[in-house]
Amino acid sequence: MNAEAYPTAGLASSSVSALAAMKGVFARDMKVAFRQKQDLLNPLLFFIMVVTLFPLGVSPEVSFLSEAGAGILWVAALLSVLLSLDHLFRHDFDDGTLEQLVLQPQPLFLLILAKTLAHWMLTGLPLVLLTPILGVMVHLDGNSIAVLCLTLLIGTPILSLIGAIGAALTLGLRSAGVLLSLLIIPLYIPVLIFGTGTVAAATEGAPVGAYLALMGAFLMLALTLAPFAAAAALRISLSNG
Amino acid sequence: MSEPLPLTPEPLLQAVNLQCERDKRILFRELSFSILPGTVTRVEGPNGSGKTTLLRMLAGLNDAWTGELKWCGSPVASQREAFARNMLYIGHRPGIKPLLTPVENLRALMAGRRPVPDSIFRQALQGTGLAGFEDVPCRNLSAGQQRRVALSRLLIADEPLWLLDEVFTAIDADGVQALETLLQQRAAEGGAVLITTHHDLALPGMQRLTLGAKGLSDER
Numbered sequence: 357m358n359a360e361a362y363p364t365a366g367l368a369s370s371s372v373s374a375l376a377a378m379k380g381v382f383a384r385d386m387k388v389a390f391r392q393k394q395d396l397l398n399p400l401l402f403f404i405m406v407v408t409l410f411p412l413g414v415s416p417e418v419s420f421l422s423e424a425g426a427g428i429l430w431v432a433a434l435l436s437v438l439l440s441l442d443h444l445f446r447h448d449f450d451d452g453t454l455e456q457l458v459l460q461p462q463p464l465f466l467l468i469l470a471k472t473l474a475h476w477m478l479t480g481l482p483l484v485l486l487t488p489i490l491g492v493m494v495h496l497d498g499n500s501i502a503v504l505c506l507t508l509l510i511g512t513p514i515l516s517l518i519g520a521i522g523a524a525l526t527l528g529l530r531s532a533g534v535l536l537s538l539l540i541i542p543l544y545i546p547v548l549i550f551g552t553g554t555v556a557a558a559t560e561g562a563p564v565g566a567y568l569a570l571m572g573a574f575l576m577l578a579l580t581l582a583p584f585a586a587a588a589a590l591r592i593s594l595s596n597g
Numbered sequence: 598m599s600e601p602l603p604l605t606p607e608p609l610l611q612a613v614n615l616q617c618e619r620d621k622r623i624l625f626r627e628l629s630f631s632i633l634p635g636t637v638t639r640v641e642g643p644n645g646s647g648k649t650t651l652l653r654m655l656a657g658l659n660d661a662w663t664g665e666l667k668w669c670g671s672p673v674a675s676q677r678e679a680f681a682r683n684m685l686y687i688g689h690r691p692g693i694k695p696l697l698t699p700v701e702n703l704r705a706l707m708a709g710r711r712p713v714p715d716s717i718f719r720q721a722l723q724g725t726g727l728a729g730f731e732d733v734p735c736r737n738l739s740a741g742q743q744r745r746v747a748l749s750r751l752l753i754a755d756e757p758l759w760l761l762d763e764v765f766t767a768i769d770a771d772g773v774q775a776l777e778t779l780l781q782q783r784a785a786e787g788g789a790v791l792i793t794t795h796h797d798l799a800l801p802g803m804q805r806l807t808l809g810a811k812g813l814s815d816e817r
Contacts, residue, residue: 366757
């Protein structure tokens, strides 16, 4: 280990821009995820399985499915996001990369935002892309499927953002899974109600603009507040670790 | 981008009356010390005396303490980002993703600090004896090699303050020797190093910070 040709010690006043740091975090998380494909497929398979098992377990009647279909898809999407949340910080915590993330000379909430965005691209977005196929399977009509996709497109990032707070809070705990669900589910309920409510309105032919605007407001609220809360929670969890 | 360190030996890091409690047990109290540029300080104490906790506190990973911590004369809390930019912490857990290759790991670790071209990473990895392993996923490397990946950050670091927690773990005799040389070189350049280790580390002019006792004792 000879140190020639390497930088010497000196007080630095500037570091790279926050955007470059966010890109770094995002690119790393994507790369890691694609090298561990089973983690990537797990929530998707869960989503597909729940939706396919409902007609078999309850009733394959067209009347039942077209009425309950949107709700089934929303609940399945919600649970599969919940299932993937534990991985958001857990692996990073175990191998020490989370410590290094916190120690970067950058605002932590922005780095967490980048991480959450990667999480959504890897879980929420594929669910939205699968929805049209599964929507046809549960006999939803074209208009309902379009609205359902739109609500999931707005709704799943909210789930990821709120989930990041819970995942950060329960990081240092041994029985994190149960506590995470208990903490997060109550916060997910409004999103679920508005998500399914929007599709129900669309099925009845009512205008959905107001519903979607409200969901958009939820998303903005989560986008601006959740990263701060998750950053604070992460610091607390690391403090005990 | 970085300016040379001041020649007057003003302390880089100053701790005043630190006290830390963990699980209702006081690990240390009234702990005061200054870290001057150009010094290597070994934090000593038996297992459970709070060496790791102290280093995590100094790095800013642990908030459960009272006292005052100053970086270049002003409180750390008021200049967190400037402090983080000038401090390098390597902990028990090496901070290496097993699924990524050494080069990708270094790239991720440096992404928020300063732009470094890949060629420098490769050079640093060769410098730590990992030539030929630059593009092998880290999970295929041994524990010692993984730690060497983390340590190659030291070769490309311009941060003046290093906090190194048990970095000799799983490193072979040659590696330990090389690392000792590196620490000495670093101190000669004006950097400051705080290190915990159970190895027999004896560098000339090394300071010792013994937990349980108050203040610094000097070996010189």
